[in-house]
Amino acid sequence: MAKGIRYTEEFKRDAVAQVVDRGYSAAEVSRRLGVSTKSIYDWVKRYGKAEPKHVATEMALHVLAYNLTRVMNILGIEQLIKPMRMMKI
Numbered sequence: 264m265a266k267g268i269r270y271t272e273e274f275k276r277d278a279v280a281q282v283v284d285r286g287y288s289a290a291e292v293s294r295r296l297g298v299s300t301k302s303i304y305d306w307v308k309r310y311g312k313a314e315p316k317h318v319a320t321e322m323a324l325h326v327l328a329y330n331l332t333r334v335m336n337i338l339g340i341e342q343l344i345k346p347m348r349m350m351k352i
Contacts, residue, residue: 270298278303279310 274296281292282303289303296303 270302275306276310279306282307283311 278292278296278298281287282289289300289307293300293303
């Protein structure tokens with residue numbers, strides 16, 4: 264049985280960064296780099312971080328929004344802000 268292609272650690276870590284840090288799907292990265300999706304998942308498991316940066320940022324935004332809502336309720340300015348929520352940014 265023939266062995267597959269060996270990729271450098273740098274290549275693997277770059278592939279993982281595309282999934283973990285930049286938010287691309289494993290399937291998209293595998294197609295672009297010409298490697299199997301399973302390899303990408305294996306590399307993410309081996310070299311990946313606990314959670315992607317964008318997930319941590321999103322969680323922080325939810326916490327900030329929750330705390331802002333609490334402060335607005337305490338200050339009684341909720342009614343002033345409601346029209347602004349309807350606006351698309």
